[in-house]
Amino acid sequence: MGKRTLRPGDAHPAPGEIGAYPVAPHRYTWDGAPDIDGNPRAMPLGDFLRLAPYQPGDVVYVPYAEAWRLAYVSHVFHEYDLYGDRRHKFRVHLANKKGDRFAISWIYVFPGQIQRGYARAGKAPDIPADYK
Numbered sequence: 001m002g003k004r005t006l007r008p009g010d011a012h013p014a015p016g017e018i019g020a021y022p023v024a025p026h027r028y029t030w031d032g033a034p035d036i037d038g039n040p041r042a043m044p045l046g047d048f049l050r051l052a053p054y055q056p057g058d059v060v061y062v063p064y065a066e067a068w069r070l071a072y073v074s075h076v077f078h079e080y081d082l083y084g085d086r087r088h089k090f091r092v093h094l095a096n097k098k099g100d101r102f103a104i105s106w107i108y109v110f111p112g113q114i115q116r117g118y119a120r121a122g123k124a125p126d127i128p129a130d131y132k
Contacts, residue, residue: 018095054090076090
């Protein structure tokens with residue numbers, strides 16, 4: 001995962017303190033990619049992005065080291081996996097070391113990584129606690 005930062009002059013998507021943003025509930029359960037009649041590529045891209053489990057403005061848990069950190073979702077993208085199927089990709093701003101604000105740097109994460117973060121934080125009752 002490459003680490004990036006906002007360009008000079010870009011507004012931070014979450015300038016307030018972390019406590020001002022509610023944490024999104026755990027919503028992701030893998031049941032296949034959204035599709036039309038069994039063909040994920042037939043769905044218009046805009047519809048695919050609107051069906052992402054997390055949207056810009058959500059605060060989620062992501063795995064960090066052996067624990068987790070809060071992160072602010074600023075953008076939703078799509079990407080193609082090894083088999084040519086679409087998958088969601090999120091740009092997130094991690095909580096800083098103090099834990100009071102979101103960093104200006106950002107990373108990309110995928111739904112499975114967010115699911116792992118919720119599991120490590122103990123916020124996903126449908127996932128075993130030892131899920132890595």
